[in-house]
Amino acid sequence: MSYQEPQSARAVLMVRPAGFGFNPQTAATNRFQRDHAPAGAAERQQRVLGEFDALAEALARAGVRVIIADDTADPVKPDAVFPNNWVSFHRDGTVVLYPMLAANRRLERREELIAQVAREGAFRITRTVDLSHREAESKYLEGTGSLVLDRAAHIAYACLSPRTDLDVLGDFAQQLDYELMTFDALDGGAPIYHTNVLMAVGTHFAVVCGASIADSQHRDAVFSKLEATGHAIVDISLPQMREFAGNLLELGGQRGKLIALSSAAWGSLDARQRRALESHAEIVAVDLATIERLGGGSVRCMLAEIHLPPRGR
Numbered sequence: 001m002s003y004q005e006p007q008s009a010r011a012v013l014m015v016r017p018a019g020f021g022f023n024p025q026t027a028a029t030n031r032f033q034r035d036h037a038p039a040g041a042a043e044r045q046q047r048v049l050g051e052f053d054a055l056a057e058a059l060a061r062a063g064v065r066v067i068i069a070d071d072t073a074d075p076v077k078p079d080a081v082f083p084n085n086w087v088s089f090h091r092d093g094t095v096v097l098y099p100m101l102a103a104n105r106r107l108e109r110r111e112e113l114i115a116q117v118a119r120e121g122a123f124r125i126t127r128t129v130d131l132s133h134r135e136a137e138s139k140y141l142e143g144t145g146s147l148v149l150d151r152a153a154h155i156a157y158a159c160l161s162p163r164t165d166l167d168v169l170g171d172f173a174q175q176l177d178y179e180l181m182t183f184d185a186l187d188g189g190a191p192i193y194h195t196n197v198l199m200a201v202g203t204h205f206a207v208v209c210g211a212s213i214a215d216s217q218h219r220d221a222v223f224s225k226l227e228a229t230g231h232a233i234v235d236i237s238l239p240q241m242r243e244f245a246g247n248l249l250e251l252g253g254q255r256g257k258l259i260a261l262s263s264a265a266w267g268s269l270d271a272r273q274r275r276a277l278e279s280h281a282e283i284v285a286v287d288l289a290t291i292e293r294l295g296g297g298s299v300r301c302m303l304a305e306i307h308l309p310p311r312g313r
Contacts, residue, residue: 005091005151007203009305010252011065013089013117014056015108017081018071020048020295047290052081055260055286055302062284063254067120067306069113077107081291082301084196085142087114091151091307093126094176098143099134101163106135123308129175134168141168145194145301150201153229154178157222159185159195159213181225183218185209187238196300198241202250203257205280206231209241234276236269243268244298249305250281257281262288262298 056066071080079085079102086109088096095114100106109132118125131141141147146164148157156178158164166182173180185192192198198209199222206226213219226233236245245268248261259281266274266285277283292298 005307006252007150007152007201008250008252008257009307010063011067011121011306012059012251013067013069013083013087013113013304013306014052014302015069015071015080015083015113016052017048017077018073019076020045020078020081020291044290044294048081051286051288051291052302055288055299058284058286059251059253059260062251062258062282064251064258065121065306067117069116075104075107077104079105079295079297080108081295082145082297083108083113083304084144084301085146087304088144088147089117089123089304089306089308090176091309093124093309095125095128095308096143096172096176097128097130097132098146099132099140099168100142101140106132117306118308118311121306121308122311123306124311125308131168131171134165134171139165139168141165141172142194144304145196145297147172148195148199148201149178150229151307152203155181155225155229157181157195157199157201159183159192159198161191161193163193164195181222183213183222184215185212186214187212187241194297194301196247197244197297198246200246200248200250200300201226201231202259202280204230204232205234205277207234207236207246207248207277209238209246210235211238212241232276232280234273236273240268244292245269247298247300249300249303251303251305253282255282258284260284260286260299260303262286262292264289264292265298
């Protein structure tokens, strides 16, 4: 590794959804989705946009640079609000494009959004690593949903699932010089679809649902690696994981580091766990009830961190 990368980005990409809704193409592998819409399509969309704007505004108030791109209404992309699954941005100027399991999610990969990030943020892109061709082999790796990155130590944590293929993990690790920590994680006997719902890694802390890692040797290996790289572990329960307590993200704000998560996730934590997180960063919690229920993802899924170098360097 020839460059240093901080764990927490100071800028993020968010995509304002044009046609958010329950996605039947992802439901078979995402047990967090619930097909229950308490309102009509217009009211549902209004609620979703309200939740989206509340998160964007809370992050901006905390000093995070938020680049907002607009989804297009046609074709319909029900999960466009979750851009972290199709793209990641890295400190050496690399952009990675990822293979997606659901055909309608592949429509989210739009070159114009990457161009918008570079233009609005005055960021420099030096290369693109495009792994999307692995879709033709039915092999998938859904960005920083499948991967939880310790960017400073260049370690990628990944639970294997239909959306996280070992071969594509190897491609990522080779192209970006990452060490892999792979394991199996289960909820109700089924593989957990994305690693970022069961764990998150900050600069000096990590949130992990240890109970989801069924193999004790794998669990011990994950915990040992986190501790060896200087992370204090906040172990959450399966019920807390289901409230998206693991789906949080550390970012760099105006007043220092912050932890962004949903109000449901924050509300699920006990006093000891809250104190542990508050000792590391300011807490920014936002209500995302509609997005969480229908989309099966939360705050972390909505944010593609931008680690790209500034133009001119």
